[in-house]
Amino acid sequence: MRCIELLKRYQKARDGDGPSLIEAKTYRHSGHSRADPGKYRPDEEVKDWMENRDPITNYRKRLLEFNIDEEIISKIENKVKEQVEEATEISKASPIPDVKEIFTDVWADGGYKWHN
Numbered sequence: 001m002r003c004i005e006l007l008k009r010y011q012k013a014r015d016g017d018g019p020s021l022i023e024a025k026t027y028r029h030s031g032h033s034r035a036d037p038g039k040y041r042p043d044e045e046v047k048d049w050m051e052n053r054d055p056i057t058n059y060r061k062r063l064l065e066f067n068i069d070e071e072i073i074s075k076i077e078n079k080v081k082e083q084v085e086e087a088t089e090i091s092k093a094s095p096i097p098d099v100k101e102i103f104t105d106v107w108a109d110g111g112y113k114w115h116n
Helices: 003-014 043-053 054-065 070-093 100-105
Strands: none
Touching: 003 054, 054 070
8 A cells, every 4th residue: 555545544534534444564573572582483584574575674775766865864764763762761761650541542532441
């Protein structure tokens, strides 16, 4: 599916015009946690995904194909890395939330009770 179509579906849902389904196929190229070496997939499979199917790498290649300057792409990547680092530090420095927060904003109306 093209990005424009995804944006239209996203906007439809955001505008309250009904639900939309966006299928995002992913691939976890490492284990479930730091303690999980993820050796249940063949090395060749992981290598193929990392070299040929990784969406971040592919998008970077696509930008270069569209003659976007490498320096601009690097600036974007560095800014995103900084934002992730900042968010990580804020999270680590923040107090642990009250367990009641688990019920907050599960649904768009802010509640958690099942809707039919």
